[in-house]
C-alpha cells in the first residue's frame with residue numbers, strides 16, 4: 001500500500017487502502033467476489049476538487065458512496081478532518097453526514113416527487129433538528145437563490161422543473177447543512193450538453209465562495225478538467241494515476257490515461273492526444289488480470305506486468321504518481337499518435 005500522494009500534509013480527507021468487495025452468491029453458496037474497489041489511496045484538501053475519472057464499472061460510485069458512509073468499506077481507512085471515520089456510527093455518523101454530502105447523477109430519482117421543493121431542501125435541517133436564526137423557510141429561500149433558483153418556486157414540485165433545475169434542487173439540499181466536502185457523482189452526465197456547463201459553473205462558484213471541497217466523479221475527462229485541481233484516474237478498482245490537473249493532462253504517464261485523453265474530442269473533433277485506440281473490453285472485476293490490471297489492453301505490456309503489481313509511485317517531484325512499470329515520459333502529442341494495439345500477453 002502506498003502513501004496518499006500529491007496532496008498537502010494536512011488534508012481534509014485521507015483515504016488509505018480503501019476496498020469494497022461484493023460477494024457473489026449462487027444459491028446459498030458464495031461463488032466469487034466482485035473487486036469493485038481494491039485498495040485506493042488519495043487525499044483531498046479543504047476547498048479543493050479532486051476529479052475521479054474512469055470508464056463505467058471501474059469503481060467510482062462505490063468509492064464515492066464509501067466516502068460519505070452510504071456503504072461500508074470491506075477494508076482500508078477513511079479519515080476526515082484528522083479523525084478516523086471508517087467505522088463511525090450513531091451520533092458521530094449523524095454529525096459526519098452534516099460535513100460530508102453527496103449529489104447524485106439522476107436528480108429526478110433522488111427527489112421525492114410528492115414533496116415540494118421547499119420541503120425537499122428543508123428536510124436535512126429538520127432531520128438534524130437545526131433551527132436557522134431566520135427560520136427554516138427563510139433559509140430554504142436563501143439556498144434556492146444561492147443555486148440560481150427562484151425562491152418563489154418554494155411550493156412547486158420536482159416535475160415542474162427541467163433537468164438542470166432539478167440538479168440545482170439537489171445541490172441546494174446538499175448545501176443546507178453547510179458541508180465541508182461534497183461528493184458529486186456524475187452530477188452533469190444526465191443533463192443536456194448545453195446545461196452541463198451551467199451546472200459545472202454553479203459548482204465552481206460555490207466552491208470558490210463557500211470554500212467547499214469536492215470529489216467530482218465523472219467518466220468524461222473534459223468535464224473534470226474544468227473543475228478539478230487534481231485528478232485521479234481509476235481502472236478496474238484501482239487508481240492508476242493521480243496528479244495535479246495540468247501535469248496530468250499535459251504529461252500523462254500511464255498508458256491508460258494517455259488513451260483516455262486521446263479519446264477526448266477537442267474543438268476540431270480530433271482526440272486531444274492523437275488516435276490511441278484501446279483494444280478489447282474492460283476485464284471483469286470478478287476475475288481481474290494478474291499483475292497490472294490494464295496489461296491486457298496495454299500496448300506497452302511485458303511479462304513483468306503479468307507478475308508484478310505496479311505500485312503508485314510518486315514522480316515529477318511528488319506532484320504526480322503513476323502505477324506503471326513502463327510509464328511514458330514525454331508530453332502528449334497534439335495529434336497523430338499511432339493507433340495502439342496491445343501486445344499479445346497471456347492472462
Ligand SMILES: Nc1ncnc2c1ncn2[C@@H]1O[C@H](COP(=O)(O)OP(=O)(O)OP(=O)(O)O)[C@@H](O)[C@H]1O
Pocket residue numbers: 022034035036037054055056057058059060061062063219285
Ligand atoms: N451491490 C453490488 N453488488 C455487486 N456488484 C456491484 C454492486 N455495486 C457495484 N457493483 C459492481 O462493482 C463494479 C464497480 O461499480 P461502480 O458503480 O462503482 O462503477 P462506476 O465506475 O461508478 O461505474 P458507472 O460509471 O457505470 O457508474 C462494477 O463491476 C459493478 O457491477
